[in-house]
Amino acid sequence: MVSLDLQKLQIFCEVARQRSFTRAAEALYLTQPTVSQQIQALERQMKVRLFERLAKEVYLTESGQVLYNKAAALLNMAQEAELAVREAAGISAGKLALGVGVTLATYVLPELLRRFNMSYKAGPNTTNQNGGFSPVKFDITLGNSETLAHKLLKNEVDLGLLGSPIEAHPLLELHPFLEDKLILVVNSEDPWVTEKRTSVGLGDIGNRPLLIRERGSALQAFVERMLDAGHVHPEQYLIMANLEAIKRSVEIGLGAAIVPALSVKRELEAGRLYALNIEGVEVGRTFIYAHHKDKEMTRPAKAFLELVKNYAINNATENSLNDVLPV
Structure with missing residues (x-):
């Protein structure tokens, strides 16, 4: 039966995650030769190749992937066991x-x-x-x-x-x-503000640029589903990964945005943004x-x-x- 060293497994898993001996060494505060030696020792012990070395990155072999799945679970169990013992003794909060x-x-x-x-x-x-x-x-x-x-x-x-x-x-x-309301916001000089409107239709939103989050964001998915259901296609999408950047862009008049109400409290109170309801749509999140x-x-x-x-x-x-x- 092969006796596995947890330290070697930790180094092995880090190399697998980083796909690099150098980056793994930096993450673990070890030297690159030490990491290489530990992986070589593990490969000799297991009598299989664990990594394929291609260009500047390394990739798990089929055997390496099997070991990684088991090793990651084993390391997690070891960490949980240590925390449980330390917490029971009141030694550390973890x-x-x-x-x-x-x-x-x-x-x-x-x-x-x-x-x-x-x-x-x-x-x-x-x-x-x-x-x-x-x-x-x-x-x-x-x-x-x-x-x-x-x-x-x-x-x-x-x-x-x-x-x-x-x-x-x-x-x-x-x-x-947590429940929150999504609202449409425009800047304080927008024509809708001048008209003192409190709500607009989905079709109105399609007639101007709309600022949205990046793909993969839950907010982006929510907004796109709502617009698709209403067959609305804004004249321009401005995609940003940061909600603060979206709010600032709306403030200077680059377009409108549908944002969580909890994110614009200060801007609404200061009068830098103006909020409108979307007619016929319950926009909760x-x-x-x-x-x-x-x-x-x-x-x-x-x-x-x-x-x-x-x-x-x-x-x-x-x-x-x-x-x-x-x-």
Whole structure:
């Protein structure tokens, strides 16, 4: 029976992910020769080639892919076992890897982290004596919903906070936790503002440039489905990966945009943007939390998940925007 070294497996998995000995060495704070030696030793031990070396990148062989699937699961189990033992002893709070959509990362996550820091306890029967900060190490990855769902499936993040719609997957658990309204915004000098309109039809939107998020974004998918259902094709799409860039572009008159209400509160209150309803369309959007259904939740993950479940921003957002949203 072959005895496997967890350190060798960690190096092997990192090379597989990076497709490069050099990048893997940098990620693991090792020298490139050390990484090469460990992979060679593992190949001798397994008596198979694990990588094909093509040009400047390396690729898993068929045997390498089999080992990677098992090794990644084994390393995850080892990490979970260590965390479970340390948490039971009250030694460490561990690490929490979050995958968060850009909209939620900008307008919701900071408040969630603040509440977590104030409420999380470092160990059994102890209070937070860390100046209001939890001892949990957060590793936060930002991305669109499609990218983050893929990372959840590959066990690269523990929890995901995503926008909908998102394609269902048998290995993902998806749960709604926040409702928000999507609104159409234009700049303060737009003709619709001069006309004091509070709503426009889908056809009106098709007569001007529309700023939208990039493909893969849940917001982009939602907007395109709505427009396709109404057979509306705007005269020009301006695609941007950043909601802040979209808002700024609308402010200077480059077009209109359909955005989450929670993202434009300050701009509406300051009069830099003007909000309109879309006639005949209920434009609501659900944000969800997600995790791999087979993922063993650590104590920090369970605590953060409980905070997300109880997050009451829905009513708070609607109430705080009553004075600036169209009736």
